[in-house]
Amino acid sequence: MSRLADAARRFVAAYHAREALVAEQAGWRCVIALHATDGHAVTVHVDGGRVTAVAQQAGPADLVISADAATLEDILELRRNPNEPYLFGELTVRGPERDFLRLDYIATLLCPR
């Protein structure tokens, strides 16, 4: 398993542990691709607000998030707020704004900083 996929699974575990937060996202359906510009890719499937699969490969996605592997791992392991690399151009997103805002909301809530 790649470090990115491992970090993604740990992020999912942290998210699922917050039942109220998961319940808030009920009805959200989205496929998210995490693309490390210097390494691997991971695809995360969300259905009804819960993550149903984390695949260690690139695939069709609603939301594509790109950054270097270290930045993605820092965010997935809740060491960095995603806003920081986003604001300063170290992380980019493509996809519908509503999905991006929801993911940003979740990641910001989970990140203790």
Place this chain on the structure above:
Amino acid sequence: MSARRRAGDLAWTASTADMVATSCGTAVAAVCALGLFQIERLLAGVWSVAAVLTAGCVCAMLARTFARLAAVIPSGASLLAYLSRGFGRRAGVAIAVPYLLLTLFLVGAEATVVGLVVARLAPVPAPVASLVFLVGTWLLCRAGIQVGYRVQALATWALLVGLGALSLQPIAAAAWRGDLAARLLPPAPPAVDFVAGVGLAIFLFMGFELITTQIEVSSSAVVGKALRVSVAVLTAFYALVSIGFSCMAVAPRELTSGFVPQLALAEQAGGAGALALVALLTVLASFTSFNGALLSLSRFAYALAAQGALPRRLARVEPRSLVPRGAMSALLAIAVGATALVAFGDLLMPSLLAAAVAASLLYGGALLARQRPPFAEEDRRAGARHVGIALALVLAGLGAGVVIDAGPARVTLLVLLAAAYGAAALGCLRVPQSARAAPLSLARPAPTHGD
């Protein structure tokens, strides 16, 4: 919107036409007529048109630059992201934040014009109409209601076609009177006036590049093409309206309190019907501009607050609408304050001039960033690089020209610039330079967020 779906692609993207309309709609605000009128006072006739065309050429080069920046860093953080990657985070904040702050201050000018327009047509005091406009738009944004691309496009094209058509009437009337040549060929202005006129004309394009913030729902190719097309459309539109102002039968030489140039044009060209139509289009243009500014700037303020660069309470997001309501309320307070300063403190012209200076400096910064990694190509010709650097210096000179030629508005203009750049300098001190954070256990409890 065009729908498509294949491996690795997004479910939908915004089209070039959507992006052109959004770019022109952001640039063409109610205060642009005031900017054009100010250029008319400085230069008049073909010299005004020459200033607009010169600014158009500069912005065409800027369009290519922003297309390159957006292609390399396709980020919704746009200007801040490009400048931060080119010069470092603190320099990025120092250059981008004053531009965004003065854009917000320009909302005060915009709301003031809306108040004046409404007060001309209805028995409502102008300040009350301005306040209703600000609070009404804020309430819609707070509920998460965003103006769609189609509405934005409709409002933009209606305004461009409407004002463009009205501008033809004074031109035809001047030709009928036989004084078209006299109107179009006044004596050559002093060089410093022309430089200031070009600086002001660049202000008319201000915001055209902000479609780069929407690259996440589009593509680099679409945004690049839309930037070029929108500069061409805006240049043609402003040149036409500029000639229309030059040919007005009664051309006021002073920008008196309560004077709204587009209404004067409508009154001379088409009477009461045209007046009502232009008033409606002006309010619609202002609404789409403020709606977009509130939504994008509130996200920006939210992100800065999440970083600790602004008070943390601004980083709260309403879970249902996903709107950062704290940041949005703070922006409303600033917009109301700016409107009060513009309306009662006679800051209309200084706010326009300050925005023109900030735009010149930001555009110059973007041109310089384009010459640096990660934006510069290894095999790029030295000549192209030198042209970019020279244009950046020219833009800085245009900004200086606006300050020098500001006349009685100069002191207030300098105070506004000092406030904006001072606030940005304070923000710089709170921006983390380090990109890496210390390891942290996932088991550590997270604080509660949300309203």
